[in-house]
Amino acid sequence: MIRRVIVLGIVMAALTWFIGWWGVLIGSIGWGLVAETHTNPARTAALAAAGAWSVLLLSTAMQGPVWTLAEMLSGIFGMPAVGLLVVTVMFPALLALSSAALMGELRSLRNK
Amino acid sequence: MRVIRIAVTVLATAALVYVGGWPNGPLPAPGSFLDPVHGVWSVATSTDPPRDDRLIVDGLQSEVEIEYDDRGVPHIFATSTEDAVWALGYVVARDRLFQLELQTRATAGTLTELLGSDALDADRFQRQLGLAWSADREWAALDRGSPAARLVTAYAGGVNAWIDGLASSQLPFEYHLLGFQPQRWDPVYSFYLTRRMGYTLTYSTIELWRDDVVQRVGDGATDGLFPVNAPIQEPVQPGGRENYPWFDTSPLSPPSLPSLLSPMSLLSPLSPLSASNNWVVSGARSSTGFPILAGDPHLNLSLPSIWYEVHIVVEGELDAYGVTIPGSPGLLIGFNRDVAWSLTNVGADVLDYYREDFDDLAAPTQYRLDGVWERLERRIETYRDPSGKTIAVDSMYHTHRGPVRVVGGTPYSLRWTNLDGFAGKTSTAFAAAARATSVAELADAFRELYPSAQNIVMADRHGSIGIGSFGWFPLRPDGAGVRSKDGTTRSADWSSRWPVETYPGAIDPRQGYLASANQQPLDPFDNAAYLGVNWPSPWRAMRINRLLREDSSVTPDDMRRFQTDPGNERAELFVPLFLEAAGERSGVAFDILRSWNRRFVREDTVAVFFERVMDEIEARVWDELLDDPSAESSRRVATPSEQVLWRVLQQADSPWCDDRRTEETESCATIVDQSVERAFQNTVERFGQPGVAWRWERHRRQNIHHLLRIGPLSRLGIPVQGGSGNLNPSSGRGTHGASWRMVVELGPQVRAQAIYPGGQSGNPVSDWYDDRIDKWQVGELDDVLFPESPGRLGERMIGRLTLLAGGGQ
Helix, strand or coil, X not given: CHHHHHHHHHHHHHHHHHHCCHHHHHHHHXXXXXXXXXXXXXXXXXXXXXXXXXXXXXXXXXHCCHHHHHHHHHHHHCCCHHHHHHHHHHHHHHHHHHHHHHXXXXXXXXXX | CHXXXXXXXXXXXXXXXXXXXXXXXXXXXXXXXXCCCCCXXXXXXXXXXXXXXEEEECCCCCCEEEEEECCCCEEEEECCHHHHHHHHHHHHHHHHHHHXXXXXXXXXXXXXXXXXXXXXHHHHHHHHHCHHHHHHHHHHHCCCCCHHHHHHHHHHHHHHHHHHCCCHHHCCHHHHHHCCCCCCCCCHHHHHHHHHHXXXXXXXXXHHHHHHHHHHHCHHHHHHHCCCCCCEXXXXXXXXXXXXXXXXCCCCCCCCCCCCCCXXXXXXXXXXXXXXXXXXXXXXXXXXXXXXXXXXXXXXXXXXXXXXXXXXXXXXXXEEEEEECCCCCCCCEEEECCEEEEEEECCCCCEEEEECCECCCCCCCEEEECXXXXXXXXXXXXXXXXXXXXXXXXXXXXXXXXXXXXXXXXXXXXXXXXXXXXXXXXXXXXXXXXXXXXXXXXXXXXXXXXXXXXXXXXXXXXXXXXXXXXXXXXXXCCCCCCCCXXXXXXXXXXXXXXXXXXXXXXXXXXXXXXXXXXXXXXXXXXXXXXXXXXCCCCHHHHHHHHHHHHCCCEXXXXXXXXXXCCECHHHHHHHHHHHHHHCCCCCHHHHHHHCCCCECCXXXXXXXXXXXXXXXXXXXXXHHHECCCCCCCXXXXXXXXXXXXXXXXXXXXXXXXXXXXXXXXXXXXXXXHHHHHHHHHHHHHHHCCCCHHHCHHHHCEEEEEXXXXXXXXXXXXXXXXXXXXXXXXXXXXXXXXXXXEEEEEECCCEEEEEECXXXXXXCCCCCCCXXXXXXXXXXXXXXXXXXXXXXXXXXXXXXXXXXXXXCCC
8 A cells, every 4th residue: 555655656746747736637547547446546546646745845845945935825815824735735635536536436337 | 326426526526626727716726826846835946046057048149157146136247238238137037027027017007917807997097108109119110220229139138038948936926826927028128117117207197186276276376385496495406595405485375265167076196205315425525535425216115126236247348236127228326436326306397288179079080289180199908807808998099299198078198208219218328327437427328318307416436426417308388387288289399308508417516515305406596497396395305415514524334324314304394383383382292392302213202293293284274275175074186295384384374374164264373283282182092192102113114015015925014213304204104215225435446335125036935035124124234245257256155157158049
């Protein structure tokens, strides 16, 4: 399970790097199509996406004042800085979860 | 069951894709916005100047070296002027790209494409003025080989090179927020900037709202309230009277009965907040024996600042330091190894309104001129929203004089120097100034300065000092521009300009110092020709002249301290008047004024009360100017300057002092008495008992807004020393103030100190975004680094960028 999450996370990070946030959607759709149903591909995709964006965010934070930026954005959007960081990680997780689950459902429908 | 699960996952995925991919109202699309690589978070990775980068770029003739010092200032070393200007465009775009785009769109009237229909009114107004329209025409007619065209083309090359190579992490914060990509920079946008500054500094509507005043108080009284000649004279050009300041204490014409004509629609006069100071002392009056020059332009304060600091070196040709405005292909204020200069606004009248006669007001095609119908030029203006959808279409009209505005049902055409084809000359004038080696050469350069007339103070290291009011001052057939003119005849058109040799100015005056602070440049005693009207009260001019008169051995540090001097000539004149009116009368309110030292320091506890007294007196004296005197709360159609108020109060029984809303006939002493008492009650009610609660710093603060007025990106509520009428003015909403402070000593080695409220970077999380505000707030300056060649910044160099010519154009 952990290995799958890590591998998929690397793929999603790479896709995000090259094509932006759509990479999460493409990566999780792909994962939903190829992953074994019993391995719970949706959960794996969600964890991988959250992990990928967390690592990318961490990498950005190592290059500049992300927390200062989060505080500034929190003032603009009227939500806590931590909340913005959580949303940044939750958004790809939810997107990956739903799209991988959808693909899993469609695949099992075809197999039936 | 499976169908339900499929339906739920389809809906959830679709919803997330929709939410992530499309903006929601003013909120950006979260998917690309939150993307940690390309989204808003990546802004955090582009906060510093380049460390040691080498880039191959197209458009340069040869290599350019740019070194950044620890204040974030780029020092550009190039081998040709065009390469240097190209590099200037590049570094400005690197630090201020969004500012470049926003100010261009504000001038072009295309803000709706960025901000939506909320910006429609602002866009309509700008397009009506025809700023971009006239700049486009100038650019279209300009020889591409001319010096001006080459400058702005080189600048555009640098800006576009930055835009073309832009990584998503280098996209400014505001673009992420608005979900936009930058537009490419057209050379004509530099001309837009000149028009924009011309608008800020010279746009006026006095001819329009003056009619409103005339209908309330009569023509003669209006001339007195908004005079052509300031009643307190402290001219820019040292005048011929024995003593200055000189005061005109003669009675003002009384108000006549209100006209039965219904007043035209209200046109609020612009708040007269545009203000600046500059001054210079000769070596004979400086402690070091060398001329010292101070520059202190006041403008709307913003983050990032309107100014960008830069040092430009072209071997054997140019070595100048100072500030540019993003979009301008050169320095506007600064110094080189030989000379220094700084600007204040002249406030000359360079705009006239002509009442036109149209064939059809609703759908005009012609206007009457000398008895013949002339064809109106028509342009169609289309406004679009961020999605490209058309949200409005307007028809704009032009006579041979300029664009038409319809006010109160009357069409007026504008004749305005700012719409003439002078932006190119302005660029070359400043380029020539940066190369000047003497005051005489500076003056020659600025004779080509046209649209926004400026008082320019100058000094050189040979010991010469000078000042001049430069611009294009129109000559009118009737000699004055106070009233709107009859547009049906060409005989009302401007005939030509003032002869240059009659321009206000002085070089090496006997007094050994020169100063300007937006006051009337020429004492009418010396030259009564019409230059403008309704001059700002000369409080700052009086103050700096007093300081310079009293100090015959000025140090550079004195010059710095003068910039935030707490003394206030306005209070020095008015408070004794109040006390004289009070006579022996005692009472807390008058006692407070009696014991006041009239210095606007942050700890002061009387200034807040004094300002209320001034408001109360104005409300009582100028009751004739209320839009609706019978209404409980009504605003004034216009407010005369405080120097006119002072003149009114000189006459104990001035009819202006009578408050017509009461049955009694008030004298000026009564009005002062009532105002002081009422102001005291008012101040107590609002702030509590006198003391700490009245501290000036609690009530008067500077507010430096972000360009989009985004709160967390702004720096608000900054307490400063100074108030209305101070050399460091702080009034109104606190959004206007000292935008650049500079002191230059022109000895064998030029020494300079400077600061502006902000920082070099437009990135709000950069250390160079607002790093200078703390020092600026307390009136301190930074030592400026002025290396002659690359590699001389030593430990203070924090980054280097080498631009290598790639061969392409």
